[in-house]
Amino acid sequence: MSGKRTDYISWDEYFMGIAQLSAMRSKDPNTQVGACIVSQENKILSMGYNGFPKGCDDDEYPWNREGDLCDSKYAYVTHSELNAILNYRGGSLEGTKLYVTLFPCNECAKAIIQVGIAELVYADDKYNGTPANLASRRMLTSAGVKMTPYRSNGRILELKV
Numbered sequence: 001m002s003g004k005r006t007d008y009i010s011w012d013e014y015f016m017g018i019a020q021l022s023a024m025r026s027k028d029p030n031t032q033v034g035a036c037i038v039s040q041e042n043k044i045l046s047m048g049y050n051g052f053p054k055g056c057d058d059d060e061y062p063w064n065r066e067g068d069l070c071d072s073k074y075a076y077v078t079h080s081e082l083n084a085i086l087n088y089r090g091g092s093l094e095g096t097k098l099y100v101t102l103f104p105c106n107e108c109a110k111a112i113i114q115v116g117i118a119e120l121v122y123a124d125d126k127y128n129g130t131p132a133n134l135a136s137r138r139m140l141t142s143a144g145v146k147m148t149p150y151r152s153n154g155r156i157l158e159l160k161v
């Protein structure tokens with residue numbers, strides 16, 4: 001009997017928690033997404049959230065969902081998964097695991113596959129069944145990327161910051 005704490009958080013809670021915390025940095029008024037990339041040794045390699053590229057002012061570019069492409073966020077926003085991939089400057093992401101708060105779209109799936117991410121764990125899947133979601137699943141399946149839904153145990157993690 002070692003006397004160690006037993007209510008410590010699991011690896012999955014830790015990494016999905018980091019992804020959720022990253023999502024809280026997003027300025028998107030409708031959907032905030034966070035991502036965390038982890039090595040096979042459970043080391044955090046990178047993180048990201050959805051936002052506009054460097055130099056593109058959050059207060060000047062549109063956050064609208066509707067209207068012409070150029071007047072909507074969709075023309076400009078970089079997705080959390082892509083930001084996490086692009087934020088990594090340490091070499092290869094081959095064989096790594098991605099924790100993401102929302103199932104990746106087809107564009108992020110391409111990047112996930114091409115950098116060699118082996119597994120993704122996703123929390124929400126609110127766009128399930130949409131064309132982008134179906135195309136994403138198709139490519140991820142073909143490429144052999146393991147897709148695991150995150151199973152929350154309902155524990156609420158509180159932070160006082």
Ligand SMILES: Nc1ccn([C@H]2C[C@H](O)[C@@H](COP(=O)(O)O)O2)c(=O)n1
Nearest residue numbers: 030031033050077079080103104105
């Ligand atoms: N897997 C995903 C899916 C979407 N995003 C980003 C892109 C937008 O900022 C937002 C989605 O907006 P909505 O259409 O729900 O208003 O989430 C992402 O980063 N990763």
Ligand SMILES: [Zn+2]
Nearest residue numbers: 079104105108
């Ligand atoms: Zn995406």
